[in-house]
Amino acid sequence: MLVQEIVNTLVQALVVLALAGIAYAFAGKRRGKFRAFTGLYLPPSRSWLTTGAAALVLIPLSLALVWFTPLKDTAAADNTITGMLAAKGFSAEIVAVILLIALVKTSFTEELFFRGLLAKRLIVWLGMPVGNTLHAALFGAIHLIIFVAPGGPDFSVPLAAGIFLIPAIGGWVMAWLNETVGDGSVLPGWFVHALTNLLAYPLLAFG
Template identity: 45%
Template sequence: MVFTAIPFFYYLARYRRAKGFLDYVGLRKPRRRTMLHATLFALAFVLPVLSLLYFLPGARDVVSGPNTVIGGLKAHGLSGAAVALLVCKAFVQTSLSEEILFRGFLAKRLIHRLGFVSGNLLQALLFGLVHLLVFIGQEFSVAVAAGVVLFAALGGWVNGYLNERLGNGSILPSWWLHALTNAITYGVLAFALS
């Protein structure tokens, strides 16, 4: 809610109306085939992300801690409730809210002001840095933190590229890519590699 509230209240303050907010953040139909590109990017991201989290010492422990999405899924065990929770967390709580804030709000504003290269890079770096929040209250190595930040930043950059260069400014492709990557990663780490 917070990630969506920030751009919404900014929009209200600037335009003094709520009408048009969805288009403002890019919740509109993308160009044809962009969703296919998003699916292919997601599948290309899953293996490196899982490899990083599985093989980098300590990374899996950090992202599977008790106060994380994966930790919560593990606590439920493989069940219908856990699958529903996985879908809700992957598709709405993390992906949709982050895409509205980072690609629908920040990327669009930064790209408009700084140009595509600088604006997209800056929003991607901010997106990567936000992923340091998963480390709060946990022991971790600099290598683990750097790996998580860099992979998240790379994903943020690809999402910005996908939306702004291929998707007609729509955030639906990046939402799909982000949600699909998260759902597969959460599911594998919570249930298959426990």
């Protein structure tokens, strides 16, 4: 399982990096350096205090909204990452898989695409309030695919609202951290996203 996840993660990361390269190539003279275009650079050290404070609020709130609501059953269903982990059982290999998926596959690649490419472009074109809100809505909406995925839950408005709003709000906060606190770096958002997944996956799979 670990070998397959390493391959899957590498392929996903390469695809997102390729998309970033294509977008960069079409950006013309305004693109600057690739790392600036995508946010792949270190933020100022002062940003970590605000990022840590945001994580202390956002992560427990997100986990509580999932754990104490019907979202828990959906998040731990058989066709989800946590459902897959639960089916395999706890082991050293599963710990390695959790680290790989949480830190890279579902955080680095999503942050690079949604915050490093999509949010940045929308914020440049439309300004922070509109651009960030539109990006966050798209980030939340992509999670609604679970309703049409094989083995997905039956649609209901409250469930759909929760599945949409939690990532949408999280995405908005992460992009705001990146652009206003991290001087455009995607690392603050990556830190919050990765830590959230790192806590959520074992909690939902084995809690």
